[in-house]
Amino acid sequence: MDAFITHTGTAAPLRRSNVDTDQIIPAEYLKRITRHGFEDGLFAAWRKDPDFVLNRPEYQGVTILVAGPDFGTGSSREHAVWALQDYGFMVVLSSRFADIFRGNSGKGGLLTAMLEQSDIERLWEAIEADPALPVTVDLDRREVRAGDLTATFEVDDYVRWRLMEGLDDIGITLQQAEAITEFEGRRPSFLPTTA
């Protein structure tokens, strides 16, 4: 995983709340067994509408999505994160994310930064007024900057550290192999096995 410290790009406003994972990528696209190539599934139903924000010429090449509250509700499909990344998104900003989606994002290196809804509204206005406005997401300073607007965001300390170091979770855990083996020796005998 590449380290994430700061990112500057253009941003698209998604003025919708409760954007669930079935909207981010419909189940039909989950049949693939590969890890990449999900960009065509991203917001598949909404993208059929020529007026949908990602279809508008001024929002081509965006790398930051500014979404309404409760982004990523619903299923555990990590394909939602992969579809956003495959499309080119590096960051999603919202005032509230669903837990599983947020966890998945951290694993895959997609930054989900939580801002006050009032800051989201200000960002929406700014990038609607000027779609070419460069937006900087600074993970080191936990800050979003766009024009004269500066907003701080919330991100879990541990996730931030992992993203900034570009670390793989499994590798970190495997350093604890001895502790895991020791724990296994203490598990009660009545626990079931699938064998």
Next chain:
Amino acid sequence: MAKTLAEKVWEAHVVRRAAGEPDLLYIDLHLVHEVTSPQAFDGLRAAGRGVRRPDLTLATEDHNVPTIDILAPIADPISRAQVEALRVNCAEFGVPIYSLGNIEQGIVHVVGPQLGLTQPGMTVVCGDSHTSTHGAFGALAFGIGTSEVEHVLATQTLPLKPFKTMAITVDGELPVGVSAKDITLAVIARIGTGGGQGYVLEYRGSAIRALSMEGRMTVCNMSIEAGARAGMIAPDATTFEYLKGRDHAPTGADWEAAVAYWSTLPSDQDAAFDAEVFIDASTLSPFVTWGTNPGQGLPLSGSVPSPEDAKDEVDRVAIERALEYMGLTAGMPLRDITVDTVFVGSCTNGRIEDLRAVAEVLQGRTVDPRVRMLVVPGSVRVKHQAEAEGLDVIIRAAGAEWREAGCSMCLAMNPDKLAPGERSASTSNRNFEGRQGPGGRTHLVSPAVAAATAITGHLAAPADL
């Protein structure tokens, strides 16, 4: 210090705790299905890693599988490739699997409990958000993404930040005709789709205690629809009774030791929760959703809301958009909404008790000729039991289709789908846009409401018949 049920289970599974880091938690049971696992197995292969505990891992085929002609090759080549990938991966990594045609095959959240694999005090994970179902046994059970699936396969652990706890107390007696599904839809409407975010919900109170294990699973299943990753119910005599004698339940001295341990799990009297919600069961009635998220629900006696009723601008836009997608007008009585399809099944309501509730309503009646009704048992075992009780005969005689086990129209990854604009009453868990097929419109209901709706052709409760 006094502890909640969730805190006790959590503490019993900490492998490692260090300041500034998430706890490393041991996982007792990892359930796997074909959709969220192929990339995880690929990750293991790429890193040269194996599955640490195949004996604590179980796979089943459910999301993609057809519900007719199940022994023929799967017609959709992409679905077939995914199911075949699971079989190959399980063979290569030594993971037990219940494939199509096996008597233990079915929806992963129906299969685990019926085998007795889900037990109180365990940690259970699966690459599926409805893993919260298993919390009905007093297990800490939650959905995970594919990276975490790979993590658990490789290490049998997960690094996790502690959750907050929320007590949802449902006291009193449920009125006749009101079920576990109505409780959960009412809870979600009350706290909202984000209300449980960051919490483990513990359902308590006399109305919860009075539920069967099937009903408790329905309630815990939908916890994720309120934003909570897990929902739990303290184990009691109902739990022990359900488990005793099941294939993987402990026996002999192990059973005695297990029951003694399980009996220590309920939240301590003076344990503090971070949040509390109280619901009077006697005020509940059959609940249905009108919108495009599970929080957009109302009692069946209500009417479609208006954007004018919204509490803020975000909510107003959401109502407006939901009405447009659902093709509904504000003020319309919910009972006037006609449906094209009725779906009974899913990990929410695909268990034997659900099929009994449906058969009871359908008995001696006929499905409206304009309505297509699909009844999809949650597992092969459930199907066999229903057939042994003669439920399939009643269901077929009423004009409904009796299918093979799987997730089916809950998420439309197999051929069971709504056509664009088609409207369903569904016992499943999500009414998201396009969830049951592109352009499809879903109303979430209980099994009894589903059956009554199939007979009348419009949203209805058995009392309306």
